[in-house]
Amino acid sequence: MSGAAEPRGNPTPAALPQTGLLGRIAAIASAVGTAWILLMMVLVNADVIGRAALSAPIRGVPEFVGLSIVGIVFLQAGHALASGRFTRSDALLDQLAQRRPRVAAGLDAVHSLAGAAFFSILAWALWPRLLRAIAEGDYVGAAGDFTLPVWPIRVLMVAGSVMVIGIYLILAAAALRRVAGGRS
Known part of the structure; x- marks a missing residue:
């Protein structure tokens, strides 16, 4: 094999930084x-069979699948x-790494820090919605027929x-250690 760097898109498990616990x-x-x-697959199949063979669908399957x-x-x-x-495109990184x-x-x-920032914004935006779902008892489905609480999701x-x-x-x-010349 040549001494070319392995593409980052499909790293071997040994090439990935250890994420520990x-x-x-x-x-x-x-x-x-x-x-x-x-x-979910078993439930959907049972619902389809129940609808077709018994004219008796399983209540709540669409709501369960949507939340799932x-x-x-x-x-x-x-x-x-x-x-x-x-999912990410590594074409530039692969060429640059060589x-x-x-x-x-x-x-x-920079990519990893941007990803952390994006998911931080997402978690920050989701937190009040979680608290509201718990406090107000948000659910999906039709009251009196079938409901599922939203808060666990x-x-x-x-x-x-x-x-x-x-x-x-x-x-x-790990990437910053590589920038500094150390091992990841």
Whole structure:
């Protein structure tokens, strides 16, 4: 193999900065999200069969699925980021890393800090909505038929955002170490 730098877009697990306890929590949250997807699939299939064969749909499936998608995204975002699978375009970084690795690392640090800032704004904006959902008992569905509280999903949104912030800060610190000439 040539001595060219490996592209950042698909890093090997050894090339990623260690995220420690936060990374393990993110992996567990992602596994919970995967189990939730399986549960959702079973429920949707049972609803379809119930509608077609028995003319008896399962109440609340659309509401459950709608809330679930949001919850699953926030459960799995941290692990996707920590494992190098968060969507981003690395064409410029890959080219820059071959010629100017410290500049590329600096740009990577800026990217990670911007990501942390974005998710900080998101968590800040979600927090009052979480408190309001708890205080006012917000729900989805039709009262008297089927309702689901919104606050558990809002908790996942805030917690998932905080987890992503932490992982972005770990990635930024590793990139800054590369800028300084140290190892990540």
